Amino acid sequence: MPPATGAELLWSCNSDSIRAELLDHSPSVFAEVTDQVRVWSIDARIDSFDEHDFSTENDLEPLDQTGPSRDIFFNIQQNHSMDRLRVKLATFTRIVDHYSIFPYFLQAVQGFGLRARSDTSTWNNFHLREKDGVVQACYTLHYVESNGRPTGDPWSFRKMAVYQRHDTRTHLSAWVLIKLPVPLKARLIDKLKKLWLDTQLCHVRHLMVHIIILAYSLHGWRNYLDSLKLRMEKIEEKCLFSRADVTNPYDYAVRFSDLQSIQLLRRKLVRAMSVLESAAGVVQRIQAVLPRLLPDAIRSAPLTTLRAELKDLEMEGQYYQRNVLELQQRSSDAASLLSGLLQHRNAVAMEEISVNAETERSLGQTSANNVRALTAVATLYLPASLLAGIFSTPLVQSEDSGPLVVSAEFWKFVVVLLPMLAVTFVVVDLLQTLWTVRDSKDMDEMKRRRREGLEPKRRRPWWNFGV
Template identity: 20%
Template sequence: MTENVSIAKAQTLAALERLAGKGPESRGRPALEILTDEDDDINISIIDIENGAVNVKSYRDASALEKAIQEEKCFRIISIYSESTIDPLEVSPHVLEKILSRYEVHSDFMHVVASFGDEPHLAESSCSNMAMKSTDTGDIEISYQIRYVEENFRKGMSNPWSFRHTGVYHKHSTSSDLFILLQPQQNATGERKLLGLGKNGSLKLQQCPFMLHELLFSAYFENWRWYHRYLADRFSSVNDLAMVVRPANAEAASSFERVQSLRNVNDFILFSSGCCRGDLEVLEGFASLRNHESYMDPDNLKSEITRMRGYIESADALQERIRNAIDLVGYTLMLHNQMETAKVDKELRDMTGELKQLTEQTVGLNTEMKKMTQDTIDDSVTVKIITFVSAFYIPGSFAGTLFGMNFFGFDAIHRRIVIANDFWIFIATWIPLTLITIGLYLFVVWMNPRTKGKRGAHWLWQRPSRSQLPLSEEKGLNDSTLSVP
């Protein structure tokens, strides 16, 4: 027996070293993240029940606690507290080693201890660290961890629920029962229910020690129902919006917010489902305990198992609905994008058709411009020809007007027009006037600075070449050849 005690103590010390990160096989977090550093910073209470009387003592001093644990009691509950779920347990490594060594606690309990100092970890949601050791004499050692949710009643918080955990160690023998409870906070719900049992309830608990496990289950597991309803309400509010959004009105920003909210709810439900599976493992562990009917009420245990399975199935169903809602939001946004793409394609086709019509109209206008340019050139040439011809007959008309047509007469006898003998005067006047007119034209054209610098300048009797045409006229003649009648 002494050898077994030494082995158990050695295992406990080795586990503590690994927990503190001192051993060669250490893989855990530093002990100061899980336990407090100083012996004077402990916060531990011991509840002794004897003949229905409950005696509660709190300890802040390590030496006083060491004296208290040396006392022999038939029914003892040691509660080790944390200031909050995310804070270390208020027990130093030295004091914890004293407690574990005094009661020869199996090293499996160290896995439960190592989970504290932080909120329940995502990677350990389904891990209950359930361990049971039993002997033929009826002695039983049980250690496990339950995870649950509780309302935090914090104002201004987006999530009114907090994940918490409680560690339990139970050493049962025919003569005594020892419980070590790792509490996430002072005055926890389970402890309040324990202290509120009254004398009759405490006496019954002393007679049926396993009833304490049932008390913890009833104190915490029922919260899963209300938490899942809270998540379902959050899901419904987002899902209702997703169901009424038309693809034409879908927006990328609002769709992203809905998917983000749905995935957040999905993360919570996944974690809660894992915690429920870990709690179910604890319940089924008690159900598999040999002769468990003699320790616990089988009907109550069966009811707890049934409810826990229901919580898990409800969480699974909610996960499916959340995935469907996420798919709906994604499909709606995808359909919106397809509609927008089709709309843009239609607008591009319409613009292409309009551009084609404009091109055809432009071609028609160019044709008209070519025709107008050709007509303008023809008219210009005609006017110039008339002007050139006028340069000859206008001086003659002027001379004829000047002399009053006295150079011509009518012979009534011979009935013919007779030219006067001094007709040469008309010729002598007409020809110089014509030459003077042509000379003045040439002089004006030659001396005009505009005409000198103008690309299209040409003599009156010349037909303008292509290089002499203005650009607008030249473009109009690119595809046609003009002829002057």
């Protein structure tokens, strides 16, 4: 690439630095082996449209009065957003040098090429310079597009770059289009053929191309915003209809991950607003320079038509921006409400834990005291009762203060004792079950009264088994 010219020295950019930077990044920006540059050529004299692969010998011709009367488009593709451009550095350099493309477009080209993650830049890079009847303009447009993925986010942000060199004396243009979407290519080809046949619009066809490209950049926003609204409604449904104090298996499952989902949605909305504002900036700049790009003899009806088209695009973009602002406000409100709901539920859960711990401690202490008392009494009386019972029966006898004699019927005592022990254990187990049910209901009642701010109810005595 040649060094900066005298005219470029007046520009705000550092031309030599931009060229050197592009060369440094060229291995990741440009293809290494093959070119896939499609050329569209429209000849004004014979009203023909031709599409073919790039040829250095046939396609690099001047746009002045001595050259052929045709518009030429260089369509440079990219397999996907993180791949190199399908053009070799040498081919791209020939095009840049032949049409003296200003360095602002080289800045836009650096935004393409190999990368490990998605590009989050939304800069439109709009620049326009005019000198000696030649107008150069470039910009980058971001848009949203369905990616067709079965899982994950079905929408992706894409971008394309546009450069035009227009000769106001011959009304011919040379274009470099980078990563043009497939539907837009088909639409442009169809429109270009028709614009040449329109006696009024053929002289403003270069401006109509910009309008067609701008219109396409807004094409997918309605469906994209509808998908964001649907996601927002699902989050709001959780926030608005979840019960704050009491949860049950049929209630909405509100988790911290819902706040993360809201934050991801808000990030998408922030980027959406930046992209829309960037596109609005391009529309406004084209509106501002519109009169300078038209010949004096045809500034009436075509100018009115172009202004109406641009105004429509401006209003459509503003409508989408209002939708994004509305979703941003709703997401902010939902995040605040959901955060408060999670905090409230956490406080209620902590209070429940505190009440449970206090109740269980009280019950444990009472049970321990009861068990301790009963154990002490049983321990004291059990030996005496056992001995008195045995010695008061004919099972053990003493004749005339002699030695104790065990009766031959003692085995009957053992046979009767064992079933009685079994019955005793059953009765004890039943009593424990009744006490457990009673204590559980006492605990629930204590929790309820605590939540309602009532005085704790006096505990029932241990012998009260009532429900």
